[in-house]
Amino acid sequence: SQQGEEDPQALSIQEGENATMNCSYKTSINNLQWYRQNSGRGLVHLILIRSNEREKHSGRLRVTLDTSKKSSSLLITASRAADTASYFCATDDLGSNYKLTFGKGTLLTVNP
Amino acid sequence: GAVVSQHPSWVICKSGTSVKIECRSLDFQATTMFWYRQFPKQSLMLMATSNEGSKATYEQGVEKDKFLINHASLTLSTLTVTSAHPEDSSFYICSAGGPILAKNIQYFGAGTRLSVL
Numbered sequence: 001s002q003q004g005e006e007d008p009q010a011l012s013i014q015e016g017e018n019a020t021m022n023c024s025y026k027t028s029i030n031n032l033q034w035y036r037q038n039s040g041r042g043l044v045h046l047i048l049i050r051s052n053e054r055e056k057h058s059g060r061l062r063v064t065l066d067t068s069k070k071s072s073s074l075l076i077t078a079s080r081a082a083d084t085a086s087y088f089c090a091t092d093d094l095g096s097n098y099k100l101t102f103g104k105g106t107l108l109t110v111n112p
Numbered sequence: 113g114a115v116v117s118q119h120p121s122w123v124i125c126k127s128g129t130s131v132k133i134e135c136r137s138l139d140f141q142a143t144t145m146f147w148y149r150q151f152p153k154q155s156l157m158l159m160a161t162s163n164e165g166s167k168a169t170y171e172q173g174v175e176k177d178k179f180l181i182n183h184a185s186l187t188l189s190t191l192t193v194t195s196a197h198p199e200d201s202s203f204y205i206c207s208a209g210g211p212i213l214a215k216n217i218q219y220f221g222a223g224t225r226l227s228v229l
Binding site (some may be wrong): 030031033035040041042043044045048088090092097098099100102103104105107 | 116118144146153154155156158161203205207209216217218219220221222223225
């Protein structure tokens with residue numbers, strides 16, 4: 001079942017600005033992942049944060065995880081037009097047998 | 113990273129015909145593959161989990177006789193939409209994951225857009 005809720009559903013910014021997307025979930029998790037999907041394409045894994053981690057960086061990406069609030073955020077710094085895509089959080093729930101539960105996604109538009 | 117190839121990328125068929133979609137892991141062995149369906153501007157809906165050499169596990173509400181899944185080898189899973197109807201038109205995406213891959217990251221195919229006339 002879908003449990004992740006991304007916020008906002010859509011975000012439009014100018015190139016060079018930072019973009020922040022949030023995700024909430026409901027159950028206990030092993031880890032939380034963020035994926036990116038370009039229009040009409042498959043998903044690409046961006047970053048994974050384990051349940052015992054609070055923050056993780058990868059290039060221009062910064063992910064935070066607050067298990068007490070069951071929420072995560074994805075920050076993209078110095079955005080580029082090529083970052084335009086939909087971003088989904090996905091939780092690896094305890095006992096899920098390798099299934100991932102995807103959120104509804106945030107559509108990010110970066111205007112040149 | 114691991115590469116998953118999905119074919120075809122786009123298919124148009126007449127109502128009542130069957131369509132087969134292939135999902136291949138090109139540079140690794142995928143013990144587990146997942147099939148998703150995605151409606152426009154919506155999230156992915158998991159249809160079934162496919163384990164090599166065993167029957168697929170379908171999610172609640174997914175008709176197993178309608179969506180036939182076969183995972184005969186460690187590199188290939190297929191989804192057959194049988195007797196397709198216009199309401200089956202959608203974007204279908206496969207992914208490979210499971211215990212053989214580290215950290216339960218899933219690697220996705222590029223998706224198949226199915227249009228049933």
